[in-house]
Amino acid sequence: MTGAVVVAVWIGVPAALFLIWLLFRSGGYKRRPLDAPPGRDWTFTGERFVDPGSGEGVEVWFCARTGERAYVRARTDEAA
Structure with a gap:
């Protein structure tokens, strides 16, 4: 060279x-949280947190088939 x-x-x-x-x-x-869980294959992990950017409660959902995680707006205001 x-x-x-x-x-x-x-x-x-x-x-x-x-x-x-x-x-x-x-x-x-x-990414912005989804309004609802992505589908039937998804299960709620029990994890909840407050998004520091928006102040919204967010729940974590998991798809065992793909290993993917999704973040969904919490249905209640009780996010830990």
């Missing part, structure tokens, strides 16, 4: 990783 290619790789790879991180860092658990 020539010197220019090596420098481009040393700068380009970290820059690309940083851009990917920057684009996806706002995802994760900051």
Whole structure:
């Protein structure tokens, strides 16, 4: 490899990783809670918490088939 290619790789790879991180860092658990459980395969885990961003009570639901978790607005205001 020539010197220019090596420098481009040393700068380009970290820059690309940083851009990917920057684009996806706002995802994760900051999704808005659903209004109802996603379907029949889902079971309530017993977990409840108050969403710090909205102040709403949120319940955690789990799908054993996929391992996915969903966050649903609590039916009551009693979120712990």
